[in-house]
Amino acid sequence: MTQAQPSNHSDRRQPAQIKVPTYPFTAIIGQEEMKLALILNVIDPRIGGVMIMGDRGTGKSTTVRALAELLPEVPSVADCPFGCHPEKTSEMCPSCRERMAEGEALPITYRKTRVVDLPLGATEDRVCGTIDIQKALAEGVKAFEPGLLAQANRGFLYVDEVNLLDDHLVDVLLDSAASGVNVVEREGISIRHPARFVLVGSGNPEEGELRPQLLDRFGLHAQIRTLRDAQKRVAIIRSRSDFDNDPESFIEKFHAPQAELQAKISRAKEILGDVTIGDEVLLKIAQLCIDLEIDGHRGELVLARTAKALAAFEGRTEVCDDDVARIAVLGLRHRLRKDPLATMDNGRRVQEKVAQIFGVEKAGA
Template sequence: MSKQTSERPVFPFTSIVGQEEMKLSLILNVIDPKIGGVMIMGDRGTGKSTIVRALVDLLPPINVVENDPYNSDPYDPELMSDEVLEKFKKNAKLSVIQVKTPMIDLPLGATEDRVCGTIDIEKAISEGVKAFEPGLLAQANRGILYVDEVNLLDDHLVDVLLDSAASGWNTVEREGISICHPAKFILVGSGNPEEGELRPQLLDRFGMHAQIKTVKEPNLRVKIVQQRELFERNPKEFKKMYQEEQDKLMQRIINARENLKKVNIKYELLEKISQICSDLNVDGLRGDMVTSRAAKALVAFENRDEVTPKDIFTVISLCLRHRLRKDPLESIDSGFKVQDTFKKIFEYE
């Protein structure tokens, strides 16, 4: 990445007005990437990509092995490419550098080769070496992969992305040659519902689903426009105004990642989460797992160590609304349906 692109001014995350649902979903995924990514659905011009870029700018830098195309972690064998792992096993000295958490934008017209990487068959046969040209999944390892208009992306490619995001590995097979490399990233997809829905079986694979709406209150709209104008006039000064808040939020995220292991959720709360999923006819167990993970991440973010019903109430709509079967005759928003079921089972007001 050139110096110029890495220093392009990014709108500060803490200065973004509204869109709390989306901001919370992204922060929780950054604290616990095992939640499984976020699908952001909303109107055009609501700042979806601005918020994702702002989040990446907020994240702490990561240690990587120098000149490694996979952002290999110098200390964790699970996150190393084969080449680095070989050196690591031989106790060879690894040159370590710090880089910004990577964020990869997936272009809409990307081919599978561009995404997964390609194997140079000729070179492999003539020279007997595995000549692999890494793709976007390699670059996204240990970072965020952002797909705008994910509902317009070819279903097969969405499948490939979701498989890699879930397993943390990307496998490319051509003519009997197989290459495997780490591809552990947070998948963030965004789309406009007017341009078509994502297939339910693909939608279910995203951990959380945030809905963002155009802000209606005139005073907030004016504030958003003013913020944008101030930022465009002098990005450096604008960022300085929010630097203290940005640093505090970054520290909270770092602490939450540490605290996550200590967070406890009582068995009866897990049972009630499963009861809600069962009452709402949610297929599979992903909904149960994601809800408890998200609630724990929220507790860690708030620097506590015990999950309460209120924490579950805060995250459960984000975790389940996209997993409900669509009834074309129902006008009620699925988020309200989830909350109603929660209130009945938890006897919560």
Template structure:
């Protein structure tokens, strides 16, 4: 057994050496709003994902891919298409759960990087959700399920670039799975469910059209990214990118300490999140802001509370401050405001104005 384990490790390290080098998260200049939203969702996936809207060429995809590289390895059952957690029944695939319930303690376990699944724009519902082989089910009496992208994304990140160009029905399916943590496929009276817990990250360019308001509302946070206008900063970004392209290995090594520090910060924040408290008075004021901005439903209140707690945990504190709420509330509410076609002011500024009115 130790020999096979060491062989697995050798294969994993060889695979790591040959895979395409990823730009370090710590090396990304600017775009603090997008980076913070992504980190908070990693600390508390129940925030509900991030919608990143901004100009072309502002590093949206690069930042999302960098985030995956920052995340800690997870324990998975070897050969399982659902990345099943050997210790948590809630995120086990059907077969693994069945084996555990039958008392099987010999499941082969390994550690793996958290997966990031890219959803192609032309993906069909079968490709996303998976398919049931009806013929096999009827002739052999077994539930022959071919897992889709949602199975692969379990315990990882599902990234949809140009989400505003994706078919509304597919966006609905993704959001339903992200909210419930489960994917159910039904064909000809046969039904199969499997865990699909992932962080949903969508990005898009507003020039190519907006998402419908009811779909936008389902994303936990909304980050806006703009083109950097400062000439000095632009030069720095270009130089850093050139340095990375010239020698990715050396470039990554130069950010090793910063990356490690950030990894420890995330790990510590995830461990301490449950201990973070938010005063009743602050919760009332958050709800007052939502109410006075005419935000429909209660998602805005819930997400703002969660995001503020995650930020406090990231900063190593066990209680939420007014500053924490001020930092996250525009990202939690700006996409939930009713759009006035004649309004030229940014909805994030409207949220901040109302915040200071209520909290002053």
């Protein structure tokens, strides 16, 4: 097969973008489980993304966009359609790697972390990319037209109502998220490009569940519910009203906590490689998965990675029992076998087993 070259649209004039104010992440009230799951995936994308299930109107998409806005700008190759990192050769597309090998100085720009939405009606070509037929007819060359996976590289890919998406398409997304690479083969042309993103799926369980085989491949599973505390609901109304009336003043009020959280995440990413997890903790993780009859070994791997990310987030370089206890429900509730006769939900089952093995009174995110 011949290697296709991606279409380059960098020379086209783009209309000026109007910046829409984003609700501050630290101003979001409640939903701590969802917020922690997203933060930990930013610290270590190898965790495998987040599945967020819960009621409508609980701020799922608002939270994802707020976190992306919080993150610092990242260096990118200015004329690369995949936004490759200008210094990490192993994560570059073939074109950028070849240019660097030839001694070319890659143009660098800084951009905000992207949140790419995947619409329910999207086709596989739209998601993965396809041959630019128009260019093939006009110029007699075959060029690759990047898809949503290319746009999401080094950012977030957000899929609302993922439980209504075609299973095959969900499988494609999970494959790319796990490997960090998207491979497209069409008409004798093959192209590979980096597709490293945090996959965030959300949905309402009333509209149907994902098949267990697909659900298991999401790293973490966060459940969100409508708040039943009247005072918190009033606080949400007031905060949203203040933001809508004067976004700039509202955002300025949260400048300090936003900067503090940004620094905390950046520091966690720096020290993540130094975080260790002892054999004693690993044995407890393994026993937890055995006692809960978790199939495969994905559960242990996710718990270990997530616990290390949490320790880094807390500024520590060694995982303790409490780290695992805090994230166990997030990492395992969706991996338990369904029992139609069970009298408690899966989260509670995980909590009780964690309390036995780790000796903590309460477990959970």
